[in-house]
Structures are given as C-alpha cells and as structure tokens.
Amino acid sequence: MAKKKRTGPGSAPQAVAVARAPMTGSERIVWICLHLLVFMVPLAMSNVSVLGANALPLTYDQFDIVKVFLQRAIMLVAVGAWAGGILLKGGRIRFTKIEWLVLAFFGWLVLTSVLSIHPATAVFGKYRRFEGLISFVNYMAVFFMALQVVDRPSRIRSLARTLAISGALVSFYGLLQFFGVDPAKWGALPFELNRAFSTFGNPDLLGGYLIFPLAVSFSLALSEEDLAGRIAYWFVFLITAFCWLIAYVRGAWIGGAVALGILVFALIWAKAKVTAVDWSFSGVIAAIFGIVTVRSLTSPSDVTNVVARITSIFAFKEGSALTRFQIWEAAIAAIRERPIFGWGADTFRLLFPMFKPEAYTATAGYLSVADNVHNYPLQLATALGIPGLVMLYGLFIWGLVVSAKQVFVRGKGVERIVLAGFWAAAVGYLVHLIFGLSVTGSTVFLWLAIGVLLSPGASVREVKAPRWGLYAAAVIVTICAILFVGNIRYVIADNYYLKGRVVDQGQARIDDITKAIEYNPYNDMYRAELGLAWQDLFIQAITQGAAGDAAARQQALMYFTNAEQSMLKTIEFVPTEYDNYVFLANLYNQAAYYFDQSYIDKAIAIAKRGVEVEPFGPAIRVQLAFAYTNLEKYDLAIVEAKRAVELDPNYMEAYSALGDAYRLSGKLQEAKSAYEAALARNSGRSDIKQALTAVEASLAATSGPQ
Numbered sequence: 001m002a003k004k005k006r007t008g009p010g011s012a013p014q015a016v017a018v019a020r021a022p023m024t025g026s027e028r029i030v031w032i033c034l035h036l037l038v039f040m041v042p043l044a045m046s047n048v049s050v051l052g053a054n055a056l057p058l059t060y061d062q063f064d065i066v067k068v069f070l071q072r073a074i075m076l077v078a079v080g081a082w083a084g085g086i087l088l089k090g091g092r093i094r095f096t097k098i099e100w101l102v103l104a105f106f107g108w109l110v111l112t113s114v115l116s117i118h119p120a121t122a123v124f125g126k127y128r129r130f131e132g133l134i135s136f137v138n139y140m141a142v143f144f145m146a147l148q149v150v151d152r153p154s155r156i157r158s159l160a161r162t163l164a165i166s167g168a169l170v171s172f173y174g175l176l177q178f179f180g181v182d183p184a185k186w187g188a189l190p191f192e193l194n195r196a197f198s199t200f201g202n203p204d205l206l207g208g209y210l211i212f213p214l215a216v217s218f219s220l221a222l223s224e225e226d227l228a229g230r231i232a233y234w235f236v237f238l239i240t241a242f243c244w245l246i247a248y249v250r251g252a253w254i255g256g257a258v259a260l261g262i263l264v265f266a267l268i269w270a271k272a273k274v275t276a277v278d279w280s281f282s283g284v285i286a287a288i289f290g291i292v293t294v295r296s297l298t299s300p301s302d303v304t305n306v307v308a309r310i311t312s313i314f315a316f317k318e319g320s321a322l323t324r325f326q327i328w329e330a331a332i333a334a335i336r337e338r339p340i341f342g343w344g345a346d347t348f349r350l351l352f353p354m355f356k357p358e359a360y361t362a363t364a365g366y367l368s369v370a371d372n373v374h375n376y377p378l379q380l381a382t383a384l385g386i387p388g389l390v391m392l393y394g395l396f397i398w399g400l401v402v403s404a405k406q407v408f409v410r411g412k413g414v415e416r417i418v419l420a421g422f423w424a425a426a427v428g429y430l431v432h433l434i435f436g437l438s439v440t441g442s443t444v445f446l447w448l449a450i451g452v453l454l455s456p457g458a459s460v461r462e463v464k465a466p467r468w469g470l471y472a473a474a475v476i477v478t479i480c481a482i483l484f485v486g487n488i489r490y491v492i493a494d495n496y497y498l499k500g501r502v503v504d505q506g507q508a509r510i511d512d513i514t515k516a517i518e519y520n521p522y523n524d525m526y527r528a529e530l531g532l533a534w535q536d537l538f539i540q541a542i543t544q545g546a547a548g549d550a551a552a553r554q555q556a557l558m559y560f561t562n563a564e565q566s567m568l569k570t571i572e573f574v575p576t577e578y579d580n581y582v583f584l585a586n587l588y589n590q591a592a593y594y595f596d597q598s599y600i601d602k603a604i605a606i607a608k609r610g611v612e613v614e615p616f617g618p619a620i621r622v623q624l625a626f627a628y629t630n631l632e633k634y635d636l637a638i639v640e641a642k643r644a645v646e647l648d649p650n651y652m653e654a655y656s657a658l659g660d661a662y663r664l665s666g667k668l669q670e671a672k673s674a675y676e677a678a679l680a681r682n683s684g685r686s687d688i689k690q691a692l693t694a695v696e697a698s699l700a701a702t703s704g705p706q
Helices: 009-019 025-043 064-089 098-114 119-124 133-149 153-178 203-223 227-246 250-269 276-296 306-314 319-337 348-355 358-364 376-407 417-432 440-457 469-503 506-519 524-544 550-573 578-594 599-613 618-630 634-647 652-664 668-681 686-703
Strands: 005-007 091-095 459-463
Touching: 025 064, 025 133, 025 153, 025 440, 064 091, 064 133, 064 440, 064 469, 091 133, 098 119, 098 133, 098 376, 119 133, 133 440, 153 203, 153 227, 153 417, 153 440, 203 227, 203 250, 203 276, 203 417, 203 440, 227 250, 227 276, 250 306, 250 417, 276 306, 306 319, 319 348, 319 358, 319 376, 348 376, 358 634, 376 417, 376 440, 417 440, 469 506, 469 524, 506 524, 524 550, 524 578, 550 578, 578 599, 578 618, 599 618, 618 634, 618 652, 634 652, 652 668, 652 686, 668 686
Parallel strands: none
Antiparallel strands: 005 459, 091 459
C-alpha cells in the first residue's frame, strides 16, 4: 500500500482542510445508509394492518427481527461501499484510539462465543432479543461508519434531524394507541390497555428508544435560529415527550430526565440564549404533563397511574421491583460461577433456570423465565464476563469523556448544543439500561451516538488504493452479498414459522416449520415447534381414530415417533432449555395413556433431567407427578405435586395433579381440598369439577349410615 498521509491534532490546518473535503461517492452511500438506518429502523415492523391491510404480519416476531434485518442490510451496503471505495480509489480514514478497544472487545466476543453455554445463541442471539455476536459486530459497523462521515456540524445536525423526525413518527403512533385509535390489529396485549408501545411492541423497549429522539429534538429546538424551524422542533419534542410519558417506563423516565438535565446544564454552561418561544413551549409541555398526571390518578392500574408509578420505584419488596431484584440475584450467582468468560452473549434465558432463587417462581409464576437481566452491566457480566463488561463500558465512558471537551465549551452559545444532545442521549440511555434491557432496535443508537461524538475530533489519514485493491474489494463485496442473502433467509424463516404457528394445520404446518428450520437451523424455538406440531398430529390421530382401527393406531404411532425424535434432537441442540423437557415428558405421559405403560419410565427419566436443568420448575414436577400416578406410585406423585404447589401457589395444574394422586390413593378429604384449590384458580375446568363431584359423592357415601 502507498505511504499513508496522516493528519491529526498536531497538524490542525491540514486536518481541517481534509475534514472539510466533499464526500466521495462511497462516502455518500454511507451517509445515505446512516440516514436510512436512523429513519427506518425505529419505524420498522411487519404488521401491515397498520396500513389498513387485512392480512397477517410478514413475520412471527413483528418487531425486533424486522429491525435487526434492516440494520444488517443497511450496514452491509454501507460497509461494502466504504471498503470498496477505499480499496479501489483510496480516500480518507478517520480514527481514534478507541477503535483499539473496539477491536479488543470484538476478539473477546469471539472467544466468549466459542466458550459459551450455547455457541449458536451467543452468535445469533436469543429469539426476539438477537443481541449476539452478529449484532455487536453490526453495532461496531454503525459506530465506525458514523466516525467516517459525521464529521462536521452540518452533518451532525442533518442526522439529528432525521432521528428526531423518525422519533416523532414513532411517538405519534404511540399517541394513537394511548387515545385508543390504533389502526393496527394486535389481539390480546400482555400489558395495560392504552399504554403506548408503538412500533417496538413493548412499552419498555419503546421508552428506552425514546430517550434518543427526546434529547436530540430538545437540542434541535434550542439551537434552531429560524423561528418557524424552532417552533417545528418544539412540536417534535412535545410529541416525543408526551409519548415518553405515556409509555409509563420508570427506567426510561429516569434516563430521559437525566438526559434533559444534562442539556439544560449544557445550555447554561454555553450561555445560550433562551427565547420566548422556548419558555412558551416549556409551559405548554409542563401543563400537558400535569393534565396527564392528574387524569392518570383515576386509572384502575397502578402502572398507568403516574404518581403510583413513580412511588413504585421505591417499593423494592413488591411487584416488578421484587422480581427485578430476584433476577439480579440470579445474575450475580451466574457471574460468580463464571466471572471471566461468562456464559455467552444473550444466553441469559438458558442459564437463568440454574441460578434463579426459589422465591422467583412464586412471585412471577411458573410460566415466567427471564431472558434478560433488566440491568445491562449485569447482563454483560453474565454474558461476557467481567472483562467484557469492563471493555464495553470502558469504551462508552472513554468516548463520552474524550468528546466532553468538544461538547461542553464555555460561552459558545448554541453552537454545540446538538452535539450535546447526542452526548446527553447516550448518558441517559446508559442510565436507563441500569433498570431496563438492551435490544438491538435501541442500543444501535447508543453506538451511533458515540461515533457521532468522536467524529469531529478524530484524526484523518489519506490512503491511496493498493495495487491489489480490486481483488480485495471483490472479496469484500462478495462476502457482503452472501451475508445479505443470509439476512434475507433469516426473515423468510420467520415467515414460515408464522405460517406454522398461526395459519396452517396438519402436514402443511409440518412443512412450514421444516422450511423455517431449513432457512434458519440455529433457532431452537423453530426446532421445538416441529416437535409440538408432530405431537398435535399424534393426538389428533389417536383420538379421532375408531377403536380397534389398526391403521389409525399405526399412523398415530408414526406421528408420536416423529415428535419424540424431534424433541430429542431439540434437547440435544440446546440442552439447557427447560421447556423442551416439559414438552417431551408430557409427550411420554400421553403415549403411556394411549399406547402402553412402558413410556412412563421414559417420562420419569426425562422429567428428572428437566428437574436438574431447573430445580424450581413446577411444570416439570407436575409431569413427574402424572408419571408416578400412572405407575400407581401415589406417595411419590404426592411429593412432586406438593412441591409444585409450594413453588407456585397459583399453579392450577399442580393442584389438579395433587388431587388426582390423593384421590387414587384413597385420601379423599385431601383430594377434595386440592380440587377446590384448583377450581379457585380456574373455575372453568369441567374435568376437575367432575373429579370433585365424584370425591364429594364418595365422601358422602362413606360418612353416611352404615
């Protein structure tokens, strides 16, 4: 390669001249890609009913997988264009010392992925989270591309404008949800009615993202000189702030408040002028916040009551705060077990059953499995070990400290307020991550912000195209093209998974799930679904076939065998996923009922393995109780069912299993109490009602005249 010409802090005039040079063709592609990323990723989702279409979503995961797909597609184009431009024509490379830490962190990610509890998850990330090695590499690409082209105030302001507009659109959709006029069809939602979740699918995720447009739109409003533009930015901030409030996310409230506080400090420190427009809009926003707060006092839910939501921050021994502390307790235990290399990126769901405290099951219920620590430092320490945590947070803190001297300059007025907006957003989001969770659709903007903050002060090197540049460019473009195709396959797989879960039945469902696995063999949920699909066919065949129909029985046996083999392969693929043991134990118990008792031993064996994976899992103990009941080992069945009840006192099926074991062992009074407890938790179960009626009749008969 030709000799590099370096410019930097030691050669300021030349550095400025190089930095102000116009964009090359490849840099312009990168610039457009960054705008597309900032604008499209927050808005992306696959539920087309929001546009008035009466159709299914394009993917089963309607939010995160679409945002991940767009991020990766856009960055593949950007990286390919930038690298191709440098290799074919030469150009400028902007850099800081922080990239050495980025490279070290990348190497550590690779090492921890290899040593992970489940390398496939560490590389690709857990379904609906996706924060594995690949996503971290994408973050790094966003950071580096921002470092290359967002190098002057006009570009910083341009990118900030795009971010604010996208944030306003996301927020406006959240307002529609708050007022009950959402045009999209969602079905039952797992959170409170009229709580904004917008294009993120979850208020917690929306709240985290909104910290970025909240801070950036505020900085744009304070720094815009044109009156009409200033008013427009204040409206953008108003919409964003309103949605930020009605997402009712406490961590996001704290993070956003910190970000706004930093911006107020930056404004005072820079001696910027505050206009009448600023004071007027501040008053309007305060009034709206007051009205929403007062109106929320009548809400039937404490979550959507602003005052109750704020006071709940300090209620450490109840509600979500209690479960959060229990999750953190599990994370700390996991860190103690593997403090250096961790368990692999985004693998917390797989290790949580091994470390969760027993009390968590009773607090959160038997169905709850935490797939995220809800505390990013602890999440990183469990995933990447303490060294990984130190490297990543060292990167963030280093970037913020280095850029602070560019951001906070005394007496500069509004000149650097937009840059301060990115700085404040990054800090606010990091504060939010102490209480919240990191997802790719939001955390990508943290890396973008760090790149933007470092770019104005970066050193610049002029490089000439090497003689072998054409061949290297061809290799890089080919790799990017292959990865682009793989990225498309990722989404196609989820489309087939959607069809298998929602649309098709029977063999068509099997074909859909098989296709999903072919397109993405690294998603254990797809693999688990295939076993469940075969199990449904087995139950359908055995229950609908005529008694004594040998052909129907043989077909049912074939379906059962396929289900068994599929579930065993899934367990082999991901041995620490607890749910799969419950699925297989249930399958064996069904086979014992419909075929012969020999399957009971298999049910017991696999259930015991499930107990080893999750000692405090009630569902697997219920399956174990069923198996012991079928073997007429009622004392053992009672032990397991009682243990399930202890773990989750609200688990109806555990009381039902306990009632069956008591009834068949002749302990009718205890059976009556167990059945009554089951019906108290689900009064609609006719089979339990019938069992209770039979027990009461037996008790009446035995207590009558002799």
